[in-house]
Amino acid sequence: MFCLRLRLSLKPGTSVFTVKVHRVHKLASLHKAVTLPPKKVQNILYPFSSVEPYLDRSVDRTPFQLFHPSLEDLVKAEKVFCPSPSHKIDYFISAERVVQIPALRQPEVCFIGRSNVGKSSLIKCLFALAPDVEVRVSKTPGHTKKMNFFKVGKAFTIVDMPGYGYREPKDFVEMVEPYLYTRTNLVRTFLLVDGSVGLQKADLLALEMCEDTRRPYVIVVTKIDKCNHGTLLMNLMNLQDVVNSQTSSCFPQPFLVSSHNFWGIYLLRCFIAHVAGGIRLRESSHS
Ligand SMILES: Nc1nc2c(ncn2[C@@H]2O[C@H](COP(=O)(O)OP(=O)(O)OP(=O)(O)O)[C@@H](O)[C@H]2O)c(=O)[nH]1
Ligand SMILES: [Mg+2]
Numbered sequence: 643m644f645c646l647r648l649r650l651s652l653k654p655g656t657s658v659f660t661v662k663v664h665r666v667h668k669l670a671s672l673h674k675a676v677t678l679p680p681k682k683v684q685n686i687l688y689p690f691s692s693v694e695p696y697l698d699r700s701v702d703r704t705p706f707q708l709f710h711p712s713l714e715d716l717v718k719a720e721k722v723f724c725p726s727p728s729h730k731i732d733y734f735i736s737a738e739r740v741v742q743i744p745a746l747r748q749p750e751v752c753f754i755g756r757s758n759v760g761k762s763s764l765i766k767c768l769f770a771l772a773p774d775v776e777v778r779v780s781k782t783p784g785h786t787k788k789m790n791f792f793k794v795g796k797a798f799t800i801v802d803m804p805g806y807g808y809r810e811p812k813d814f815v816e817m818v819e820p821y822l823y824t825r826t827n828l829v830r831t832f833l834l835v836d837g838s839v840g841l842q843k844a845d846l847l848a849l850e851m852c853e854d855t856r857r858p859y860v861i862v863v864t865k866i867d868k869c870n871h872g873t874l875l876m877n878l879m880n881l882q883d884v885v886n887s888q889t890s891s892c893f894p895q896p897f898l899v900s901s902h903n904f905w906g907i908y909l910l911r912c913f914i915a916h917v918a919g920g921i922r923l924r925e926s927s928h929s
Contacts (some may be wrong), residue, residue: 669904670770672720676713687716689866689898689906693878696871705882705894711912715923719912722797722919724771729795731772736788738813740821743791749918750799750827753862754818755834756844757783757805760864763901764834765792765802768911770904777802784809789821798829798918807844822855830917831859837898838869840877841884853889860893861885862910867900874898 669675669686676683685692690706697703711719725731737743753761762785766777775792778785783805790802803818804811811817822831833852835845852859861881866874878896885892897913899906915921 664773719915752801
């Protein structure tokens with residue numbers, strides 16, 4: 643049911659074999675996460691529950707819990723992110739222009755956001771059960787320069803985009819906009835916003851661009867481990883105001899994540915597997 647914990651790759655060509663060990667993070671899989679104390683399990687699986695008690699009674703909680711799959715569904719979704727010989731998870735291609743990307747029949751999801759918001763880290767975390775997949779992360783903003791495609795078996799493709807804002811590629815718009823507007827198999831765009839700093843001017847422009855495409859998109863709030871509950875809630879409420887008043891294609895529920903401690907990763911895997919991987923969830927799980 644769950645992946646092997648270690649994978650060894652032997653590099654021939656040298657007199658002594660080099661053994662490369664790719665460790666699977668201890669929280670990569672749900673079966674470890676659910677052994678934590680119950681409150682922690684609740685917060686790691688459904689991170690909104692960690693800030694919900696601090697919300698004013700008058701605030702409607704419904705939009706934050708529209709997608710609330712069962713543990714059984716989360717386990718089902720996790721299998722989609724678990725590689726096997728017949729279900730390989732791997733880097734596919736990088737491109738600077740949409741015309742360079744082969745047309746694919748399987749659905750695609752992409753991750754956009756400011757440089758340094760945590761796009762590559764999030765994808766790496768989603769792929770934590772496939773530690774051989776190389777997703778490059780860096781402290782330096784503007785690290786990802788091209789659109790990087792990763793295949794999840796024959797189920798779907800995930801695209802890691804370069805960031806906008808500080809140190810963005812000078813042809814960012816020429817690279818990303820045509821993709822967002824014309825890629826026919828794109829089923830969801832995930833717009834990442836840093837939860838510790840909230841919506842920035844550049845994010846509002848990105849939001850506008852997503853609205854313009856008239857395609858469904860979802861907001862992911864990153865780095866929730868980095869700030870206190872008060873700051874996170876204030877940024878979250880401001881975000882909800884903008885979503886309510888300025889958007890029509892945005893899914894009303896923001897997904898809260900931390901790639902450093904795996905909060906929200908299982909829920910996001912489940913949402914992606916639901917919208918792109920074709921898994922069927924129990925009736926009550928989804929909006
Ligand atoms: N505290 C904290 N730091 C994070 C988290 N996710 C990413 N980071 C850090 O943020 C920095 C940028 O992460 P990346 O994943 O490379 O960001 P990116 O959005 O892909 O950046 P570009 O490719 O430059 O656009 C790295 O130092 C990460 O370790 C998180 O959930 N919590
Ligand atoms: Mg990146």
